[in-house]
Amino acid sequence: MQLFDKNNSNDVHFVRKLIISISIIVVFIAAVVIFSINMKSESSGNPQKLDTGWDVIINDSIYEDVTLSTFRIPEGLEKGDVILLKNTLPKEFDGDVSCLMLLIYLTTVDANIDGQNIYSYGNEEYENGFVGSGYHFIQLPYQSEGKEISIVLKPSEAGAFTNIPTPVVVDSRYAPTTFTDKNMLNIFICIFLFMLGASITIVSAISFFFNTNAKRLVVIGILASLIGAWSLGNTKVLQMFSINLEVNTVLEYLTLYVAPIPLIGLIIMMRQDDTVWKKRTLFLGMFAIILFGVISTILHFTNVAHYPSTLTAFHFLAFGVLIIAAVAGRKKFSLMDRAERLLNFAIIVLCVFAGLDIIRFNFSKYIWPENELIANSILPFGTLVFVILLVGSYLMYLYDMIKSKAESMALSKMAYNDPLTGLYNRAKAEETFAKLLEKQKDYFLINLDLNGLKRMNDQFGHEKGDLLITSFADILRTCFDDIGTVVRMGGDEFLIIIDSDKEELIKPALANMIKLESEKSKETGMRIEASFGISSNIEDRSRNPEQVYSVADSRMYSMKQKTKAARRAKAQAADKNNE
Numbered sequence: 001m002q003l004f005d006k007n008n009s010n011d012v013h014f015v016r017k018l019i020i021s022i023s024i025i026v027v028f029i030a031a032v033v034i035f036s037i038n039m040k041s042e043s044s045g046n047p048q049k050l051d052t053g054w055d056v057i058i059n060d061s062i063y064e065d066v067t068l069s070t071f072r073i074p075e076g077l078e079k080g081d082v083i084l085l086k087n088t089l090p091k092e093f094d095g096d097v098s099c100l101m102l103l104i105y106l107t108t109v110d111a112n113i114d115g116q117n118i119y120s121y122g123n124e125e126y127e128n129g130f131v132g133s134g135y136h137f138i139q140l141p142y143q144s145e146g147k148e149i150s151i152v153l154k155p156s157e158a159g160a161f162t163n164i165p166t167p168v169v170v171d172s173r174y175a176p177t178t179f180t181d182k183n184m185l186n187i188f189i190c191i192f193l194f195m196l197g198a199s200i201t202i203v204s205a206i207s208f209f210f211n212t213n214a215k216r217l218v219v220i221g222i223l224a225s226l227i228g229a230w231s232l233g234n235t236k237v238l239q240m241f242s243i244n245l246e247v248n249t250v251l252e253y254l255t256l257y258v259a260p261i262p263l264i265g266l267i268i269m270m271r272q273d274d275t276v277w278k279k280r281t282l283f284l285g286m287f288a289i290i291l292f293g294v295i296s297t298i299l300h301f302t303n304v305a306h307y308p309s310t311l312t313a314f315h316f317l318a319f320g321v322l323i324i325a326a327v328a329g330r331k332k333f334s335l336m337d338r339a340e341r342l343l344n345f346a347i348i349v350l351c352v353f354a355g356l357d358i359i360r361f362n363f364s365k366y367i368w369p370e371n372e373l374i375a376n377s378i379l380p381f382g383t384l385v386f387v388i389l390l391v392g393s394y395l396m397y398l399y400d401m402i403k404s405k406a407e408s409m410a411l412s413k414m415a416y417n418d419p420l421t422g423l424y425n426r427a428k429a430e431e432t433f434a435k436l437l438e439k440q441k442d443y444f445l446i447n448l449d450l451n452g453l454k455r456m457n458d459q460f461g462h463e464k465g466d467l468l469i470t471s472f473a474d475i476l477r478t479c480f481d482d483i484g485t486v487v488r489m490g491g492d493e494f495l496i497i498i499d500s501d502k503e504e505l506i507k508p509a510l511a512n513m514i515k516l517e518s519e520k521s522k523e524t525g526m527r528i529e530a531s532f533g534i535s536s537n538i539e540d541r542s543r544n545p546e547q548v549y550s551v552a553d554s555r556m557y558s559m560k561q562k563t564k565a566a567r568r569a570k571a572q573a574a575d576k577n578n579e
Contacts, residue, residue, distance in 0.1 A: 047168045054066045059082060068163075080154075082154055084151075085151040085164065089147055091145050098172060100169055103135050104134075106131055106133055107122070107155045108152075109136050110123070133252075134236050151167070157308045186231075190232045193227065200224060219265050223262040223390070230252060230259060235377055249307075253307035253311070258293060260318050285325055289321060343389075346389035349386055349389060354379060420488075423473055425488060433546065444499075444502075444506060447494075448556065450468065451492075464526075506534070534555065
């Protein structure tokens with residue numbers, strides 16, 4: 001019966017190792033991210049916002065002396081529109097070499113000083129490809145203070161932006177740290193979230209080879225990685241690692257379109273006991289998301305319709321699928337286990353943060369663009385909380401599963417355990433016989449009978465007889481536990497079931513048994529000795545396990561008779577010698 005305890009112990013060790021591994025990774029990632037950000041943010045100079053005094057020309061409409069933070073583009077932008085911004089640079093810059101930092105979405109950028117072009121982005125992609133989103137760092141020529149700057153913007157997609165972001169002049173040496181200082185919390189959360197997801201995926205994928213219970217954690221890790229990657233792209237943190245705005249923007253949309261797939265997969269895994277129609281509905285929703293992602297990707301890379309033009313459709317589809325998943329996967333709260341409750345709470349948290357972020361985004365874009373408090377997305381923080389809750393849900397699931405397994409094993413142990421010896425009982429032997437017959441496996445049976453038990457009970461009582469039985473059981477466990485299943489069939493009868501691939505280990509094990517019988521006999525003062533018979537289905541494959549057992553029993557009985565005869569002959573010889 002130790003097999004049950006070993007399996008349960010292995011599960012507990014697996015959970016402990018998993019928790020320790022994830023904890024170490026979390027602490028390490030946090031330390032690396034904090035150290036990296038601190039190293040990069042030693043100084044950021046004094047950024048100068050160019051918010052006022054702009055002349056804005058949108059196609060044929062002219063707006064003079066505009067404050068960009070409060071300016072609204074009167075009509076929705078379309079591809080083909082042209083926006084011209086004109087202003088005079090400050091007479092003094094903070095630093096010898098300065099650059100203009102500008103965040104713009106899906107738009108080409110051309111910058112000129114006194115009519116001379118100093119920066120150009122996206123014109124080729126505008127005609128034949130996809131224009132990305134991100135920060136533009138426009139290097140200002142030496143002694144450009146007080147000169148006229150003009151910026152030409154051409155949106156490549158309809159509704160690319162609704163307000164013109166304020167350019168900022170920064171010391172070129174500190175341009176990257178100006179970005180990090182402004183987005184410190186988002187940078188930390190996004191990098192931490194992505195690296196945490198990637199680490200969980202790797203650790204759980206490796207663990208999956210040793211324990212299949214890790215498959216749910218693999219899905220959680222993939223989901224966290226996708227959300228983390230999307231957060232890196234959405235908040236432009238990805239630009240710290242890649243300056244290719246097209247690739248960054250494509251990655252942002254791709255991860256967003258793929259992220260619902262593992263989320264729905266996780267819900268399906270949590271709803272294993274659901275009815276067939278519910279499972280089919282969830283799989284249908286997952287298929288719809290996959291199909292949409294494939295079609296939108298084909299449309300994007302063939303330049304028929306880029307990702308931004310399919311985003312609204314995706315929002316409606318994803319929202320609808322999640323509603324359907326919630327309805328199909330609904331369950332009474334009282335019927336949920338702790339892991340399911342925490343998963344549902346995690347999904348609610350994510351939905352709340354997503355809803356608040358949509359409100360924040362629309363306020364920032366259409367109503368209050370000058371307010372920096374709502375300029376940054378809160379979704380990365382929400383997704384971090386979501387992932388932490390998912391991991392907590394998984395650990396609860398793992399704990400409850402191991403607890404349930406332990407309880408099941410305890411009941412199984414009671415059903416298949418011989419209370420006196422701790423060995424398997426006859427019920428276990430009968431179950432094993434049925435499995436051997438079903439799987440058509442080759443095997444050996446060793447039938448053993450403990451000699452002298454009746455005499456021990458009659459002369460010294462059942463307590464002494466029980467000691468004889470347990471002593472012999474310990475010998476069998478020592479010799480055969482590693483190569484077969486040891487069973488007490490009842491009374492003084494024992495059985496060992498061994499797979500045919502362990503045939504060469506049978507004779508050494510029997511020899512060791514006989515040796516230990518002799519040693520234990522001297523140690524306890526009791527004669528511990530057993531007769532045995534061996535049989536195998538290989539001898540006659542028409543025999544079922546019960547018939548093979550009968551053959552082994554017959555051979556055991558034959559050995560028992562020979563042992564008795566030899567003992568009588570030895571006693572008679574001793575009597576003659578005494579005469």
